[in-house]
Amino acid sequence: MEKPKKIDGMLTSAENAILVVDMENAWVSPKSPQCIKGALATLPAIKKFLEFGRANDWAVIYLYRIHLPSGIDAENYRRHFFEEGKPFCIAGTWSAEIPDEIAPQPGDIKVTKQRFSAFFGTELDIILRGLGTKNVYIAGTQYPNCVRGTAVDSMSLDYNTFVVTDCCSAMSDEVANANIYDMENMGITCIPSTDIMK
Numbered sequence: 001m002e003k004p005k006k007i008d009g010m011l012t013s014a015e016n017a018i019l020v021v022d023m024e025n026a027w028v029s030p031k032s033p034q035c036i037k038g039a040l041a042t043l044p045a046i047k048k049f050l051e052f053g054r055a056n057d058w059a060v061i062y063l064y065r066i067h068l069p070s071g072i073d074a075e076n077y078r079r080h081f082f083e084e085g086k087p088f089c090i091a092g093t094w095s096a097e098i099p100d101e102i103a104p105q106p107g108d109i110k111v112t113k114q115r116f117s118a119f120f121g122t123e124l125d126i127i128l129r130g131l132g133t134k135n136v137y138i139a140g141t142q143y144p145n146c147v148r149g150t151a152v153d154s155m156s157l158d159y160n161t162f163v164v165t166d167c168c169s170a171m172s173d174e175v176a177n178a179n180i181y182d183m184e185n186m187g188i189t190c191i192p193s194t195d196i197m198k
Contacts, residue, residue: 004057009107014059017133018050018164021063021118021140021150023102026088026095028141034088038169038176039141043101045166046139049193050102059131060108063118063140063150065089066096073114116149125157135160137196139167143179151188166192 004013023046026032028039053060067074067089071082081088089096091112098104113122128136136159138151147168154161163183170176180190 006107010109011057011059011107011131014057014131014133016053016056016135016137017059017061017128017131018053018137018139019061019063019118019124019150019154020046020050020098020102021138022065022142022146023062023098023140024064024089024095025097025099026065028099032088032095033086036142036169037171038173042139042141042167042169043099045164045193046102049137049139049164049167049197052193052197053137054105054107058137059128059133060105061124061127062098062104062108062110063122063124063146064096064098064110064112065114065146066091066112067114075115116145117153118146118150119153119157120149128159133159135162137162137164139164139193141169143168143170143176148179148183151183152186155186155188161188162196163188163190164193164196165190166194 026034136154
């Protein structure tokens with residue numbers, strides 16, 4: 001099988017794509033008021049899975065939640081953070097950065113978003129179709145919001161959708177398990193990275 005071509009270090013085709021959703025300091029770091037309790041613990045598994053994907057010419061796409069300093073592009077229920085002087089995920093700030101352990105590498109793709117789903121109001125679907133992607137693997141945080149929203153839209157757009165369970169997180173195991181149960185019943189495959197990398 002012919003190796004996928006690259007332009008300026010970026011793949012021009014990839015049947016498989018890993019979506020890294022919202023793994024920014026705002027949601028991962030215990031220093032952040034928005035920290036998702038289970039997110040930090042997933043960094044080693046995500047790192048290994050990304051290394052596997054890159055070694056096999058899978059596309060790696062980082063989804064960043066990025067807001068304007070005023071917060072006018074945030075959900076209504078979150079705008080109070082900005083009004084109270086507690087903004088988050090503003091471009092160029094620590095809050096919006098990806099932890100060093102899983103930082104983007106040359107050739108990875110970056111997409112910004114303002115809502116739960118990585119497909120809502122973004123160019124993600126166009127990018128995946130341009131790559132010829134068939135299989136979407138989702139890693140990130142958190143299960144009931146951005147992971148689930150992205151997975152449901154991915155499935156709705158007819159991608160073979162996989163939620164990588166040891167690379168995703170929630171505020172508790174109970175929340176994670178309830179969302180996995182629901183997504184599996186929708187036809188979304190929920191599977192640990194160790195099974196994918198066999």
